[in-house]
Amino acid sequence: MALTNFNKKQIKEKLIRIRRKKEEESAERIAEKFDLPYLDLMISPINYESINNISRKNAKQGKIIVIQRKNRIINLALTNPNDPKAKEIIEELKKKGFKCKIFVISPTSLNKGLKCYDMIKQYKRQYSLRNIFVIQKKELEEFKESLQTIQKLEETINVLPTSRLLTIIVAGAIEMEASDIHIEPSQKNIKLRYRIDGLLQDIVDFPIKQYAFLLSKIKMLSDILLNVTDISQDGRFSINILENDEKVEKVIDIRVSILPSNQGESVVMRLLGMSNVELEIEKLGVRLDLFNTIKNEISQPNGMILNTGPTGSGKTTTLYACLNYVNKPGKKIITVENPVEYQLKNITQTQISKRRGHTFGRALKAIVRQDPDILMIGEIRDEESAEVAIQFALTGHLVFSTLHTNNAAGAIPRLNGMGINSPSLAAAINLVIAQRLVRKLCPYCKKEYKPTKESLDIIKKIISDIPKKEEIKIPKEITTLYKAEGCSKCHGLGYSGRVGVFELFVVSDAIKKIILERGADYQLEAKAKEEGMVTLMQNAILEIIEGKTTFEEVERVIGSPELSVKKLLEKKEIIEEEKVGEIKEESNIKKKNQKRTLREKEEKKYIKKRKLRKKAEESEIKKKELKRQEALTEQKEKLILENKELKALKIRKKAEEKKKEEEEEKAEKERIEMLTKEKEKERKEEEEKKEIKTKKEQIMKDIMIRNKNRKEKNRIKNSV
Numbered sequence: 130m131a132l133t134n135f136n137k138k139q140i141k142e143k144l145i146r147i148r149r150k151k152e153e154e155s156a157e158r159i160a161e162k163f164d165l166p167y168l169d170l171m172i173s174p175i176n177y178e179s180i181n182n183i184s185r186k187n188a189k190q191g192k193i194i195v196i197q198r199k200n201r202i203i204n205l206a207l208t209n210p211n212d213p214k215a216k217e218i219i220e221e222l223k224k225k226g227f228k229c230k231i232f233v234i235s236p237t238s239l240n241k242g243l244k245c246y247d248m249i250k251q252y253k254r255q256y257s258l259r260n261i262f263v264i265q266k267k268e269l270e271e272f273k274e275s276l277q278t279i280q281k282l283e284e285t286i287n288v289l290p291t292s293r294l295l296t297i298i299v300a301g302a303i304e305m306e307a308s309d310i311h312i313e314p315s316q317k318n319i320k321l322r323y324r325i326d327g328l329l330q331d332i333v334d335f336p337i338k339q340y341a342f343l344l345s346k347i348k349m350l351s352d353i354l355l356n357v358t359d360i361s362q363d364g365r366f367s368i369n370i371l372e373n374d375e376k377v378e379k380v381i382d383i384r385v386s387i388l389p390s391n392q393g394e395s396v397v398m399r400l401l402g403m404s405n406v407e408l409e410i411e412k413l414g415v416r417l418d419l420f421n422t423i424k425n426e427i428s429q430p431n432g433m434i435l436n437t438g439p440t441g442s443g444k445t446t447t448l449y450a451c452l453n454y455v456n457k458p459g460k461k462i463i464t465v466e467n468p469v470e471y472q473l474k475n476i477t478q479t480q481i482s483k484r485r486g487h488t489f490g491r492a493l494k495a496i497v498r499q500d501p502d503i504l505m506i507g508e509i510r511d512e513e514s515a516e517v518a519i520q521f522a523l524t525g526h527l528v529f530s531t532l533h534t535n536n537a538a539g540a541i542p543r544l545n546g547m548g549i550n551s552p553s554l555a556a557a558i559n560l561v562i563a564q565r566l567v568r569k570l571c572p573y574c575k576k577e578y579k580p581t582k583e584s585l586d587i588i589k590k591i592i593s594d595i596p597k598k599e600e601i602k603i604p605k606e607i608t609t610l611y612k613a614e615g616c617s618k619c620h621g622l623g624y625s626g627r628v629g630v631f632e633l634f635v636v637s638d639a640i641k642k643i644i645l646e647r648g649a650d651y652q653l654e655a656k657a658k659e660e661g662m663v664t665l666m667q668n669a670i671l672e673i674i675e676g677k678t679t680f681e682e683v684e685r686v687i688g689s690p691e692l693s694v695k696k697l698l699e700k701k702e703i704i705e706e707e708k709v710g711e712i713k714e715e716s717n718i719k720k721k722n723q724k725r726t727l728r729e730k731e732e733k734k735y736i737k738k739r740k741l742r743k744k745a746e747e748s749e750i751k752k753k754e755l756k757r758q759e760a761l762t763e764q765k766e767k768l769i770l771e772n773k774e775l776k777a778l779k780i781r782k783k784a785e786e787k788k789k790e791e792e793e794e795k796a797e798k799e800r801i802e803m804l805t806k807e808k809e810k811e812r813k814e815e816e817e818k819k820e821i822k823t824k825k826e827q828i829m830k831d832i833m834i835r836n837k838n839r840k841e842k843n844r845i846k847n848s849v
């Protein structure tokens with residue numbers, strides 16, 4: 130048997146060789162006939178870069194390929210120089226100014242040439258196209274077996290060559306529907322982890338020696354600098370999943386972040402736009418009553434729809450689903466996001482990038498000019514974005530956005546805290562949603578169990594004040610709950626996929642009133658519950674009762690149900706206390722009022738008294754004034770009198786002085802008189818003396834004369 134088989138194979142090969150030889154000989158003859166050179170492409174090389182000078186389609190039709198092109202000289206190989214299509218192609222090339230050199234080849238050579246087209250295509254996809262990483266669907270299928278559980282994936286990664294490491298890492302993430310891939314170097318090895326349904330799962334530790342190659346491949350793909358290792362870098366690339374080498378079946382965008390650490394660079398890859406994400410509100414896990422409320426509110430022409438929750442709570446996905454719902458012809462929808470997580474048709478999506486200077490403020494200026502009907506702001510994170518969102522909502526636009534708060538009611542105080550005033554908030558907001566994602570139990574392996582009395586008590590307490598609604602069915606007796614097990618369908622995790630848990634309230638008039646009064650979040654929550662809101666925890670408990678998720682999962686995502694019961698009681702107490710307080714306050718107010726009237730009376734009395742006293746004081750003052758004036762006049766009079774006296778005195782004095790003067794004058798006169806008398810006396814005396822003197826002198830003279838005369842007489846007598 131073996132021998133015959135061997136012979137058959139030999140014969141077959143011999144036949145092929147003969148046929149090939151004949152084929153080549155035939156080609157040679159054709160060449161001779163047309164006076165053209167002959168070529169065997171099984172031996173002669175084909176220049177891959179030249180081949181695309183003729184399209185694949187034309188090459189196939191005209192049985193002609195380009196084997197080499199140097200500047201304007203082109204070497205063509207064909208099977209039939211008389212082929213009209215081939216002639217047409219040659220004419221085309223000549224028209225374009227090419228000098229054509231023609232060779233004749235066999236059909237086998239032609240086939241080799243045609244295969245080059247495919248090889249180039251694949252080559253380009255694999256190696257030369259930046260930012261695109263190609264995974265063949267075949268590869269995914271091939272890995273499928275090893276991707277069933279994390280354990281199997283670990284085994285596969287450990288035996289794979291380094292060059293295929295990225296493919297298996299990415300394929301694993303896609304297969305397990307991971308949202309992030311974490312690659313973290315440590316001292317001994319490299320840790321690979323996936324975030325699946327919101328939780329990080331350890332996948333495998335692989336040797337450090339494989340890391341350098343993997344890291345540089347990721348860096349190259351995402352346009353990240355290879356030689357820079359000490360600063361954080363961001364980039365992105367996409368994964369194209371190809372079916373049959375040709376058709377792109379699925380595109381997954383990957384955002385890459387590289388962070389230097391003391392052990393080396395760690396990589397986080399976020400898988401965006403996984404096309405299996407449901408962007409329909411119905412499929413988010415929203416109960417019918419909530420679904421109707423949401424539909425109603427997002428159909429309003431303006432106002433604001435807020436979805437709150439921590440990172441990874443699915444709030445953006447919900448808003449996308451809402452956008453999808455309102456995305457109708459005639460509506461202009463613009464989004465401002467960081468990053469754009471899903472590509473939506475007929476919606477203008479703007480991505481904010483600080484690195485490229487495309488900031489929120491800048492994006493916004495452009496958006497105002499674009500005049501949208503509906504705006505989605507990825508996240509309100511500061512005063513600027515809050516202000517803008519509110520302004521748009523107040524000016525006739527429908528605005529969607531998200532906020533980081535613990536519950537729906539918390540959104541109002543948060544926005545207050547961002548500087549938005551209460552009247553604007555009350556007017557702008559239509560609907561506030563809070564959302565979480567809890568992992569769904571794997572339907573194939575979830576396991577029944579009998580809950581303890583304690584957990585049943587907690588459940589009963591939490592659901593006790595759920596408002597009665599058609600859509601909410603609570604079983605009278607809860608006997609069994611479910612827990613996670615793990616099977617090959619859920620990669621051994623026990624959970625598969627996630628479901629949204631919601632609470633929401635419409636801003637009714639009563640709630641507006643609380644907003645305007647700047648009420649606390651628990652007051653808002655109490656009012657919302659009064660108006661029919663089912664809280665996050667209540668909805669989560671309903672999911673547990675329905676066997677969709679577990680106690681542990683709710684505790685992990687939303688918080689301890691036990692604690693929530695305590696908190697609920699505390700809140701109730703606070704509200705009760707406040708009510709009591711209000712009543713107390715009322716009676717207090719009455720008392721206060723009474724006191725006030727009393728006080729007012731007293732005050733009036735006091736005022737009267739004071740007035741009287743004042744009057745008395747005034748009259749006293751008047752009296753005093755009078756007295757003072759009297760005293761003053763008296764004084765004046767006195768003064769006048771004194772003055773008179775003084776005058777009189779002065780007059781008297783003057784008179785006295787005059788008298789004195791007169792007397793003095795008299796005395797003086799008398800004295801002068803006396804003096805003159807004395808002088809007269811003296812003069813008389815002197816005159817008397819003079820008279821006496823003259824008399825004496827006369828006498829003397831007389832004597833003398835007499836003497837003379839006598840002498841004369843004597844002398845004469847004598848003479849005579």
Ligand SMILES: [Zn+2]
Pocket residue numbers: 571572573574575614615616617618619620621623624
């Ligand atoms: Zn399972």
